[in-house]
Each structure stands twice: as C-alpha cells, then as structure tokens.
Amino acid sequence: MARILLVEDARHSSAAVLHGLLHDAGHEVEQIADGAAALERILHAPPALTLLEVALPRIDGLRVLEAVRSLSDHPIIMLTARTREADRLRGLDLGADDYVCKPFSPREVVARVNTVLRRHAQRRHAARPSAAVAFADADGGAVL
Structure with a gap:
C-alpha cells in the first residue's frame, strides 16, 4: 500500500471517485486543496506519490x-x-512524471499511479549498490 497525496479541490466529483478507486486499489489517500499546504506536506512528510492539480489557491x-x-x-x-x-x-x-488532462478516466489514473510508483521503485532499487561489493585487502587483492 502506498500513501498518495491528492492535491485537488474536494468539490470536484472526479476527486471523490478517484479517491475511492485509489483506496480500493490498496492505497492510503490524503487530500489537500491548497498549493502551499501541499508543498509543505511533500517536503516534510513525503507521500509515495502526489497527484497535483495546476489551479490551486x-x-x-x-x-x-x-x-x-x-x-x-x-x-x-x-x-x-x-x-x-x-x-x-x-x-x-x-x-512531472505524467500529465493527465481533465476530464479523465479515474481507472486510467489509478493505472498511471501504479506505473509511476513501479518505475520509481525500480529507479531507487537500481541506484542502491549491489549486496556483493568487492573490497581491497591490505595487499590490494579483491575480497568479496
């Protein structure tokens, strides 16, 4: 389960449907409707992914x-x-990792969320050093 930050005006019905589908897909969803609050949240307690509206207060x-x-x-x-x-x-x-225009299919957005999360996890995994790391001993020979 991933924590998703949905930065969108709660009055839009698409936000409610998307929130429900993300929850049904096993994600924990937090919704914020303000750009400054969203930035604060992302920087200080980052979720796994953010869905971000452009027009925000x-x-x-x-x-x-x-x-x-x-x-x-x-x-x-x-x-x-x-x-x-x-x-x-x-x-x-x-x-942006992706750009989805309204009106959108909430199911498609959930699929895009899962794809971006998967890619991001793969990038982080690839950036970590391998468990089998070679070290040089005192004579300069390799030791695993």
Missing part, C-alpha cells in the same frame, strides 16, 4: 512542482483542466 501546481523538483525526484502526476499543448509541455519540462 496560494501556490499553483506548477510552482509546487518546480519547488519539489529543485530538491527531489518525488513522483508527481499532474491532473489538470489545462489541456493546451503548451501547458502539457511546460508541466513535463518542469519534471
């Missing part, structure tokens, strides 16, 4: 994405009504 989602990317590779999927190609390219150029 106080700090917009693209600024949240930019701030997070300056510090980490935390997985972020943009969920937004901004569908122009320029908007999508900007989000991806700033480092």
Whole structure:
C-alpha cells in the first residue's frame, strides 16, 4: 500500500471517485486543496506519490512542482483542466512524471499511479549498490 497525496479541490466529483478507486486499489489517500499546504506536506512528510492539480489557491501546481523538483525526484502526476499543448509541455519540462488532462478516466489514473510508483521503485532499487561489493585487502587483492 502506498500513501498518495491528492492535491485537488474536494468539490470536484472526479476527486471523490478517484479517491475511492485509489483506496480500493490498496492505497492510503490524503487530500489537500491548497498549493502551499501541499508543498509543505511533500517536503516534510513525503507521500509515495502526489497527484497535483495546476489551479490551486496560494501556490499553483506548477510552482509546487518546480519547488519539489529543485530538491527531489518525488513522483508527481499532474491532473489538470489545462489541456493546451503548451501547458502539457511546460508541466513535463518542469519534471512531472505524467500529465493527465481533465476530464479523465479515474481507472486510467489509478493505472498511471501504479506505473509511476513501479518505475520509481525500480529507479531507487537500481541506484542502491549491489549486496556483493568487492573490497581491497591490505595487499590490494579483491575480497568479496
């Protein structure tokens, strides 16, 4: 089970459906509707993945994405009504792992969440040194 941060206005019915489907898929979901609060949460108690709306109060989602990317590779999927190609390219150029336009299929978003989580776990696993590490003994010979 992964902890997912859903940064979206709770008034949208798509957010409620997505929240339920993520929960049904075994994820723990926290919902925040404010960009500044989301940034604080991501930086100080990062979830496994963030689903991030662009249009948010106080700090917009693209600024949240930019701030997070300056510090980490935390997985972020943009969920937004901004569908122009320029908007999508900007989000991806700033480092979004995926960019999903509204209206969207909540089941497809759950599949994308699982895919990004899997890729992120594989990247972290590949970055760790192998368990079989060679060391040099006092004479310069290799010791496993």
